[in-house]
Amino acid sequence: MTFDTNRYESSVGDVLRAGLEAAADELYVVNPDLDTLEQLLDVLDTDPGPTVKLLAAESVLKAMSRDFKLASVAADLRDADRLVLHIYEGTDNTLLVDETSAVAVIAAGGRVAGLVADDEAFVEGAHEAYADAFEGGESFGLRTPGITAVRETLADALGSEVADDFDGVLASMETARGDDDDLDEVTVSLLVAAKNEELLYDISKWGEDVGIASKATFSRTKSELEEAGLLDTEKVPIDVGRPRLRLKLADDRLQDASPAELASVAGSMLARN
Missing domain, CATH: 3.30.870.10 (Endonuclease Chain A)
Known part of the structure; x- marks a missing residue:
């Protein structure tokens, strides 16, 4: 040096x-x-x-x-x-x-x-x-997937528009810790999926495959966001098995928000609950 x-x-x-x-x-x-x-x-x-x-x-x-x-x-x-x-x-x-x-x-x-x-x-x-x-020294095990893999696999699984919205929401956030009115990566993923009216099955399968969280964590977080008035779902019939759930934003403030605004609006709403 x-x-x-x-x-x-x-x-x-x-x-x-x-x-x-x-x-x-x-x-x-x-x-x-x-x-x-x-x-x-x-x-x-x-x-x-x-x-x-x-x-x-x-x-x-x-x-x-x-x-x-x-x-x-x-x-x-x-x-x-x-x-x-x-x-x-x-x-x-x-x-x-x-x-x-x-x-x-x-x-x-x-x-x-x-x-x-x-x-x-x-x-x-x-x-x-x-x-x-x-x-x-002991190696520190970092379980989070790399952001490049997250972006590329999300675009492959749900399309470039969903991936761009995910980037836009994340870029607007100072941190993504999931405490207080801060959002975590699972919440961001679900909000972006709902903005694009994607299926819960698809976003949760992607999230589990890339290593963000399990399908059970996505399902539990979806229920919490429903109870807080941020998300809504509608049943989508399939040929075999139980209907799947299409995610939708449940509040006009979220529906009208740009990706850059989505995190702050959602954080404010969650802080009031």
């Missing part, structure tokens, strides 16, 4: 980008908090660069995994061999480490510094220590 002088930037993301641009084949990122991890994912998702070997607290990784927007990007990067997640319970500053440099990332006074260690023995020792910690 040729990150050999201190850097002073306006954001953590700018320091991370500089470190990634300077690294050769791989870079250890040590002990990020959730905000730093979010900015790291954003940089990795938009810029080519080396493989990042991440050493992070289990609590941070679990918080990331609960937000579908973050976790699905992390899964994409994992699938592309750009990101490897290991659990690390240390008290270090956030560090960027490779074979030739060790950089501490420190925020203060509205700016962020990347402070470079210039002692060769220290850098070699740091690299060896974190390489050992990574090799001996």
Whole structure:
């Protein structure tokens, strides 16, 4: 890494980008908090660069995994061999480490510094220590599917218009954790399916196949949204077996909402229940 002088930037993301641009084949990122991890994912998702070997607290990784927007990007990067997640319970500053440099990332006074260690023995020792910690650390199992697979399979299963609406709703959301008035990925999928009057069977089969959630979770969430007045269904007869259910938006406010507005309108309605 040729990150050999201190850097002073306006954001953590700018320091991370500089470190990634300077690294050769791989870079250890040590002990990020959730905000730093979010900015790291954003940089990795938009810029080519080396493989990042991440050493992070289990609590941070679990918080990331609960937000579908973050976790699905992390899964994409994992699938592309750009990101490897290991659990690390240390008290270090956030560090960027490779074979030739060790950089501490420190925020203060509205700016962020990347402070470079210039002692060769220290850098070699740091690299060896974190390489050992990574090799001996427990891998973090991320169960969320990658966002690329989600988009491609949704378009294949239900059409590009449904996939575009899913993207539009997700892009309008800051997080997708499913807490308070925030929506999770199952709720988003059902609302988008209802906007396009798709069958519950089709959206839930897609969701189970791609790894978002089980059919039972889709069915349970559908019932909750019905009770809250967001969704309605109508029976569609089939040749053999029980009729299937077509999803519909049950409220004029949802029916009139664009994909970019759908999440905020639905979140407001759910918060009142």
